[in-house]
Amino acid sequence: MEEKLVVESLSPMERSVLPKLGGEFLGIEDVLDKTGLDKTTVLRAVGFLENKGLVEVESSKKKVVILGILGINYLKKELPERILLNKLTNNKTIPIGEIKNVCGLNDNEARIALGTLKKKALVDIKQGKLSLNARPDEMASKMIEEIFMEKLPMDFDEIVDLDKLAFENLRGRKDIVEIEEQKTMKVRLTDLGRKIAGMDLDENLLEALTPKILKQNTWKGKKFRRYDLTSPVPRVYGGKRHFVNQAIDYAKSIWLEMGFKEMSGNMVETGFWVFDSLFTAQDHPVREMQDTFYLKGLNGKIPEREKKKVECVLSNVQKAHEGGVDGSKGWQYSWNEEDAKKVLLRTHTTCLSARKLIEIGKTGEFPAKYFAIGKCFRNETVDWSHGFEFNQTEGIVVDENANFRQLLGYLKQFFGKMGYDKLRIRPAYFAYTEPSLEIDVWHPVHKKWLELGGAGMFRPEVTIPMFGKHIPVLAWGPGFDRIITQFFGINDLRELNKNDLNKLRETKFWRSQN
């Protein structure tokens, strides 16, 4: 029964090849002769038959001497030396300088023709003139080179005696003979192959189903050839979104599922929104040029100072810094408005939250939950775990009843859905949150805890200038890139923006983690 299935799975070319094979090894050239098929077809058929266990293949490499381009030409016409010899028979003498004209050869051929005949002592040169010095029988018989060329192709190892000499002579001349490395293949039937070959292969199976077959119903009562479903197929690559964007889309869907609204805003910001509104002292190291990208020659606008107005954001921020918001000591220095006007590339997406707080403060529309996933910039040298551009996932929850445990709740939910069931939470410090925490995950390749970034509750020095009173705000801003590298098997953050097309084509799709 199994043999029957094998027969049904034979393609027409296998069917043609199989009966021509036997129990003894047969060279592939012989198979070509016997089947009358072209080499590609025979090789494919043999490959398929081998997969099915019907034939055994033995391949080896050998050197074969074949004719070069000129060689093929000369064999069709005549070698230059033969042309010269024939001309000499007719003309008796030819001046050396006239050889190429008389024989219709180029410089090189003329030189070689003369040299070869001299070497064979078939000619004489007297006073610059060439004459014949050969016996008629020498003239009539073929030269060893001619004999050799007619025999080609020949196995390199089988070339001996005069052929060897001829080969050496011709080898020095360009493009007449070449040595080619040829794969040779021998093939014979296996036991199963012998059995199958002995069966009736003329099954009259249908190959492809065609519209014609469908229309004429000729498929009825017939069988289709069975395919070898296990044989490998050529690869295809589809178009797709960048893997980081796939992951960002997924992470966004998590926040959206939890009822968060998306924030967006500029990447170029003033120091006011990136630092000052977030209670980051003006002499804090993060504001130095070696950490933050400031834009040359730009000075931004910050909220206007409204006289007499209590809710003036600028004055309130200044007051928070200098001391005096809700009994806070502040930073006890004199706050400089000009510093807040510097234009820079945002170092975190928390500036979006700061702007959003002002808006919520005005509308009074809370409880409110907001998120953002966006690019941030730090003036860093680049290594496997640092880049000058990185993505951050930002979030705030503004709610009269928000507390620290809820902060942990949201983070645990998010990271769980991103595939991290176990994370480490420990105390941390950020100028604008209190209490603060740091989230770490374990990096299995580099064998160390990786800081994903921070979270906390906005300080009263941040919230009061925005709201006029302290409303609890849960806030977080972990780095996003390090969250997704493990899934993609990336150990080096530089890979994220490398755009190696071969790698992008191979990179797997982001999949839901939980």
Next chain:
Amino acid sequence: MTILTLNRKELEKRIGKITAELEKRITDMGTPIEEVTSSEVSVEVFPNRPDLLSMGNFARAVNQFNGKGKVASFKINKPEKNYDVIIDKSVKAVRPRTVCAIIKRMKFNEEKIREIVDMQEKLHNSLGRKRRKLAIGIYPLDKIALPIRFVGRKPEEIKFQPLESAKEMTGRQILRGHPTGREYAHLLEEADVFPIFIDAEDEILSMPPIINSKKTGRIDDSTKDIFVECSGHNLAYLKKCLNIIVANLSEMGGKVYAMNIRDGKDGNFISPDMSAEELNFDIKDIEKTLGIELKEKDVKSYLARMGINAKSIGGRGVGVSGGRKMVAEIPAYRTDILHWIDLSEEIAIAYGYDNFVPEIPSISTIAYENPVDKMKRTIGNILAGLGLLETSSFHLTTKKNIKKMHYDFNDFIEVEESKTERDVLRMDMLTNLLQIASENSDASYPQKTFEMGRVFSRCENTEGRRVGGRRVGGDGRGNTHYLLPTAECRGERGVGCSETGVLEEERLAICLIDESVNFTELKQVLDYLFKMLDVEYSIEAVENSNYIIGRCGKIIVDGRNVGFIGEIAPRVLKNWKIKMPAVALEIEMGFL
């Protein structure tokens, strides 16, 4: 990030054997362990806790956290005769403030001196903001004649032999010729007078914030009593810094003596003042912040673990409603307790971050996704469906890269002192795709890529540079064109350029590269994309030397030029060393 590295043996004498459990405790305290070797223990200290940057102070905190030590109290002895520091008005213009103390009966050895130098350096770099905000000097008292004066003097009149120098130098010479002087020269350079501490025999002790004198400014094994000063601008910070040092020296066994600081018209005071500051708080606020219930005695014990005493206000038999108010005594060395909210974190740390049970509150909010991001996803899906591969490039690039196509573009938005070669913001998206093509000549063709993202341009003169409702830049002779964003097409993104002078716009670029790629192939893509998005458009031929002449068009939607499409000029391909023909388009996404 400040890493405190301590001698393991010395530390173990104070806090006990370092076990895995103790390592965890130390991390839980808010000082994550970086490394433990057989000889050293390294921990990370956050910038809000400069008071932990020394052996004595750190060990005290660990012991308190483990319930082993009492809340610290410090005995300050009254100033003895001549324990005076006189601040001369000549120093007011350059470095107006100093606070000082004398510590006696110190027992120094090589290890302890190393500890102190390390503490001094760490405080300089953190609290002192690399000596800009404050600088610390420590001197052997036996080499000094009290009282001490803090005066300003012309740099050329200052002459002494600084540490690490073989000869006497003037103030100016130190800034130019002394290694430490050169490092901190920027802090004094522009002053007319330099500050110096000088003793009763006119011997210069030091020139803060640069360097001490070799003669009077180096402690060694034989030193018993020391004079400590902190100088700078902000008295509050100076006091805190001195308190941290005094607390640590006191942990090392020193006896602290106060000094009289005589500050002329600004008044006299006694330094150091190690008395705790009182801070009122309400347990109810802490409970609300942390989401846990707390008894008064819990609060007391948690705060004690953080080195803080607390007691209830009123005390006696108050009812549930009134008994929740407490007062905390903040140790004089703590710099980070600005507000009662800071106490909530102290309590949370003592309670243990691990012990908080996460909770999701039941508040109802409606989600919202930014329409631009929705549009990007739609476009991404359409183009991926056509077999195109999305790439993701940096926003920062190089002038050289931009000029490979836009050779006449010069209006770069540059960042200051970039640590990488990328130092300008990108002005288009196509540059990215061409760079990718150039770097991927070994990847199989066809290469069909697209990218969406922000581009940046200046906008101080938005009105003047609009061409037909669209700003188009070029070489002024009409030979090259590139899109520049307009304020009106910004749509939903961003908050306007008026605040920063930089306009941001979302763009889409597509590039097809193959042996036989042509305009038609890309126009098919554009056609399909716009058909799917229900956008009507037309193409208007334009001469643009970035593209092959006769094969470049403006993309017009609603009468506005929203982009360019064409076969890239051989000049541009050559610049990028791209060996195949390329067709590309770039459009703004604001109208979609």
